[in-house]
Amino acid sequence: MPSMHRSGSRPQLDLSKAAIQGNFEVKNPTILLPNQSDDISHLALDIGGSLIKLVYFSRHEDQSIDDKRKKTIKERLGISNGNRRSYPILGGRLHFVKFETTKISECLDFIHSKQLHRGGIHATGGGAYKFADLFKERLGVSLDKEDEMDCLVAGANFLLKAIRHEAFTHMEGQKEFVQIDTNDLFPYLLVNIGSGVSMIKVDGDGKFERVSGTNVGGGTYWGLGRLLTKCKSFDELLELSQRGDNRDHRHIGLSASTIASSFGKTISDKKELADYRPEDISLSLLRMISYNIGQISYLNALRFGLKRIFFGGFFIRGHAYTMDTISFAVQFWSKGEAQAMFLRHEGFLGALGAFMSYEKHGLDDLMVHQLVERFPMGAPYTGGRIHGPPLGDLNEKISWMEKFVLKGTEITAPVPMAPSGTTGLGGFEVPLSKGSTLRSDASALNVGVLHLVPTLEVFPLLADPKMYEPNTIDLADRSELEYWFTVLSEHLPDLVDKAVASEGGTDDAKRRGDAFARAFSAHLARLMEEPAAYGKLGLANLLELREECLREFQFLDAYRSIKQRENEASLAVLPDLLVELDSMSKETRLLMLIEGVLAANIFDWGSRACVDLYHKGTIIEIYRMSRNKMQRPWRVDDFDAFKERMLGSGDNKPRPHKRALLFVDNSGADVVLGMLPLARELLRRGTEVVLVANSLPALNDITAMELPDIVAEAAKHCDILRRAAEAGGLLVDAMINTLDGSKENSPSVPLMVVENGCGSPCIDLRQVSSELAAAAKNADLIILEGMGRALHTNFNARFKCEALKLAMVKNQRLAEKLIKGNIYDCVCRYEPAR
Numbered sequence: 001m002p003s004m005h006r007s008g009s010r011p012q013l014d015l016s017k018a019a020i021q022g023n024f025e026v027k028n029p030t031i032l033l034p035n036q037s038d039d040i041s042h043l044a045l046d047i048g049g050s051l052i053k054l055v056y057f058s059r060h061e062d063q064s065i066d067d068k069r070k071k072t073i074k075e076r077l078g079i080s081n082g083n084r085r086s087y088p089i090l091g092g093r094l095h096f097v098k099f100e101t102t103k104i105s106e107c108l109d110f111i112h113s114k115q116l117h118r119g120g121i122h123a124t125g126g127g128a129y130k131f132a133d134l135f136k137e138r139l140g141v142s143l144d145k146e147d148e149m150d151c152l153v154a155g156a157n158f159l160l161k162a163i164r165h166e167a168f169t170h171m172e173g174q175k176e177f178v179q180i181d182t183n184d185l186f187p188y189l190l191v192n193i194g195s196g197v198s199m200i201k202v203d204g205d206g207k208f209e210r211v212s213g214t215n216v217g218g219g220t221y222w223g224l225g226r227l228l229t230k231c232k233s234f235d236e237l238l239e240l241s242q243r244g245d246n247r248d249h250r251h252i253g254l255s256a257s258t259i260a261s262s263f264g265k266t267i268s269d270k271k272e273l274a275d276y277r278p279e280d281i282s283l284s285l286l287r288m289i290s291y292n293i294g295q296i297s298y299l300n301a302l303r304f305g306l307k308r309i310f311f312g313g314f315f316i317r318g319h320a321y322t323m324d325t326i327s328f329a330v331q332f333w334s335k336g337e338a339q340a341m342f343l344r345h346e347g348f349l350g351a352l353g354a355f356m357s358y359e360k361h362g363l364d365d366l367m368v369h370q371l372v373e374r375f376p377m378g379a380p381y382t383g384g385r386i387h388g389p390p391l392g393d394l395n396e397k398i399s400w401m402e403k404f405v406l407k408g409t410e411i412t413a414p415v416p417m418a419p420s421g422t423t424g425l426g427g428f429e430v431p432l433s434k435g436s437t438l439r440s441d442a443s444a445l446n447v448g449v450l451h452l453v454p455t456l457e458v459f460p461l462l463a464d465p466k467m468y469e470p471n472t473i474d475l476a477d478r479s480e481l482e483y484w485f486t487v488l489s490e491h492l493p494d495l496v497d498k499a500v501a502s503e504g505g506t507d508d509a510k511r512r513g514d515a516f517a518r519a520f521s522a523h524l525a526r527l528m529e530e531p532a533a534y535g536k537l538g539l540a541n542l543l544e545l546r547e548e549c550l551r552e553f554q555f556l557d558a559y560r561s562i563k564q565r566e567n568e569a570s571l572a573v574l575p576d577l578l579v580e581l582d583s584m585s586k587e588t589r590l591l592m593l594i595e596g597v598l599a600a601n602i603f604d605w606g607s608r609a610c611v612d613l614y615h616k617g618t619i620i621e622i623y624r625m626s627r628n629k630m631q632r633p634w635r636v637d638d639f640d641a642f643k644e645r646m647l648g649s650g651d652n653k654p655r656p657h658k659r660a661l662l663f664v665d666n667s668g669a670d671v672v673l674g675m676l677p678l679a680r681e682l683l684r685r686g687t688e689v690v691l692v693a694n695s696l697p698a699l700n701d702i703t704a705m706e707l708p709d710i711v712a713e714a715a716k717h718c719d720i721l722r723r724a725a726e727a728g729g730l731l732v733d734a735m736i737n738t739l740d741g742s743k744e745n746s747p748s749v750p751l752m753v754v755e756n757g758c759g760s761p762c763i764d765l766r767q768v769s770s771e772l773a774a775a776a777k778n779a780d781l782i783i784l785e786g787m788g789r790a791l792h793t794n795f796n797a798r799f800k801c802e803a804l805k806l807a808m809v810k811n812q813r814l815a816e817k818l819i820k821g822n823i824y825d826c827v828c829r830y831e832p833a834r
């Protein structure tokens with residue numbers, strides 16, 4: 001696959017000591033490469049008193065297969081490598097891992113096993129000095145020490161600029177992501193709560209001043225807590241607090257009497273230490289310290305007129321009560337003027353900053369659209385705890401999933417991890433999840449792996465990229481979340497069958513299929529418990545998660561054979577359809593074409609209702625039935641406006657579009673009998689056509705790799721398509737015989753294919769392939785087709801050029817909600833240029 005960086009990177013392999021693992025009978029046994037490591041560029045550490053935080057980067061090889069077809073298209077679109085960076089960042093992944101400092105030995109093993117130290121180690125935090133000799137002794141490297149404040153600020157600035165859903169508010173148990181305008185980020189107050197607390201006024205990159213601090217911080221909580229409760233670890237103490245007297249949890253105990261004096265009541269109570277429950281002591285301590293930090297932070301914000309305060313550091317650990325308390329203090333004393341915000345990567349500021357101090361790694365100016373966060377599955381996690389060392393490979397991952405059946409234990413929550421053999425959580429234990437008001441602190445661990453894809457771009461035709469929100473359905477709405485959770489859960493057994501069959505139905509495929517189902521269910525369960533666990537959640541994210549999860553268990557194209565069958569059946573009837581269309585008047589033909597697109601969008605293997613239909617007839621029968629049902633007016637029907645734009649009225653003969661981008665959807669009838677004939681009509685009018693298709697498979701969607709063969713096959717029966725495909729560089733192989741002997745040799749406008757940069761049934765136009773972005777530059781018409789691309793996402797998107805959104809609604813609930821209609825109703829929405 002050309003320049004597809006999202007998944008399945010293939011670093012160079014070290015094959016020494018390679019061994020086949022497990023059963024030799026299976027078709028695709030797992031091969032262990034004990035000496036293999038990704039091509040690591042950099043490792044940075046933040047060695048704190050209680051935790052060691054690691055940030056490391058694994059680089060992707062550039063996988064561009066510069067095939068001839070692709071080259072011609074690039075030439076046509078006028079893309080060279082001109083918009084590429086000159087330094088060698090070809091994409092890769094940024095991993096976040098942590099170890100308890102007491103388990104530094106495990107950390108060193110981890111670094112050694114992955115050979116992460118080969119390019120040197122940048123380190124910050126007190127431990128960078130304390131453990132320098134140990135690193136030298138065990139790994140033979142000297143730590144490059146970085147200033148702690150520099151690192152914190154660099155880390156925070158990077159996160160706030162580069163990650164879309166990094167900052168959030170947390171009030172009364174509600175988490176809400178805040179969209180930070182990167183042009184309006186400074187100044188802000190950064191409060192880092194580690195053992196002690198630093199307060200830093202940040203005015204820009206590298207421009208900051210430590211303005212205050214307090215020595216009453218995480219260390220105080222842990223120290224006093226240990227003395228008073230006999231807890232053995234920070235997390236145990238934190239966990240204990242969750243069982244503290246929660247009479248006033250909901251309001252953080254901030255009635256004046258409660259906060260007037262922390263521990264003040266013990267004077268009058270005349271009780272001994274033993275008379276108090278350790279749970280209550282822990283909670284009171286946590287409240288006292290969090291509240292105090294919130295208050296001092298506010299006073300400092302006031303001193304410098306700062307409105308925004310970002311809190312980071314591992315004291316917080318995503319702990320709902322801590323965040324609520326801090327937020328309350330800030331809100332209360334500032335009378336709502338200042339805002340407390342938290343960071344998803346709270347614990348990694350220092351390590352990230354140390355990482356940024358590597359010069360010329362080219363990551364410092366990565367932009368938000370070039371980062372894709374993924375949440376792979378895989379750490380052994382049950383009963384609220386991560387057990388043992390991180391899982392090494394796919395086989396281990398599968399075995400772990402299987403254990404859940406044997407034990408009859410449920411996976412309470414998935415733990416996002418890096419793909420096979422790249423990272424782990426180092427046996428870091430999470431406090432028990434309690435649900436209800438005090439939510440699981442496992443959320444603190446939910447930072448994914450950041451895939452850096454420097455070739456991604458913002459789609460240039462978005463009218464207002466800052467305001468653009470891809471999702472139409474917001475899953476913050478509980479009833480929506482529950483509905484889609486059920487839909488996806490119910491669809492799962494069928495999907496697993498398809499996936500397993502696509503891999504030959506072998507025992508290995510069955511094992512993977514089973515593990516996939518468990519992993520995906522666990523992700524769903526986790527999101528039901530905490531919808532914002534992985535950042536802001538929309539329906540598109542959920543649908544993409546499913547595809548990513550399939551890929552994680554190496555199901556690369558579950559609908560492969562279905563797609564092939566439907567392509568063949570549709571291509572067989574295409575010639576007759578084209579003849580029929582050509583016999584019509586322009587007006588009737590245009591209507592037939594649009595109707596054809598809508599009717600053929602019924603071939604959607606992601607819709608339960610449609611899949612049920614497919615048992616009732618052949619592809620062609622269903623296609624005919626669907627066409628016959630197409631009665632105008634459609635539920636959303638702007639056809640007349642579109643027709644007028646295309647054909648004009650009276651003497652008005654409008655100019656044809658210069659270039660149209662057709663975002664295609666499903667394989668088979670959808671693309672062959674729906675979108676291709678429409679493309680042909682545009683080409684006939686002299687409009688260049690770019691077919692935009694998925695980079696990776698998702699359900700039965702056609703991919704950019706599959707499309708040229710389909711076009712070539714269709715071109716055998718159609719001169720217009722053939723000449724356009726030739727002009728677009730799509731037909732590079734031995735020339736195809738034409739029906740008419742091709743007497744006509746006038747030049748044609750080109751038909752091209754570009755990949756969209758994604759592998760999901762939906763599309764987020766903030767992150768598209770550079771090819772698509774380049775192709776968009778001369779386009780004056782966008783046609784978005786299908787439920788995923790035109791309804792679930794982009795239904796409300798506005799464009800700088802004309803847009804046509806075409807879809808059949810194949811879900812009753814969505815039909816009611818979105819268009820006040822019914823299942824199988826159609827949408828033909830035409831929007832003039834903005």
Ligand SMILES: CC(C)(COP(=O)(O)O)[C@@H](O)C(=O)NCCC(=O)O
Nearest residue numbers: 604606607608761786787788789811
């Ligand atoms: C996954 C889909 C968005 C794909 O639709 P498409 O874009 O192919 O038109 C759609 O099938 C869907 O929303 N399905 C789930 C709902 C259901 O089964 O009714």
Ligand SMILES: [Mn+2]
Nearest residue numbers: 665666701761
């Ligand atoms: Mn589709």
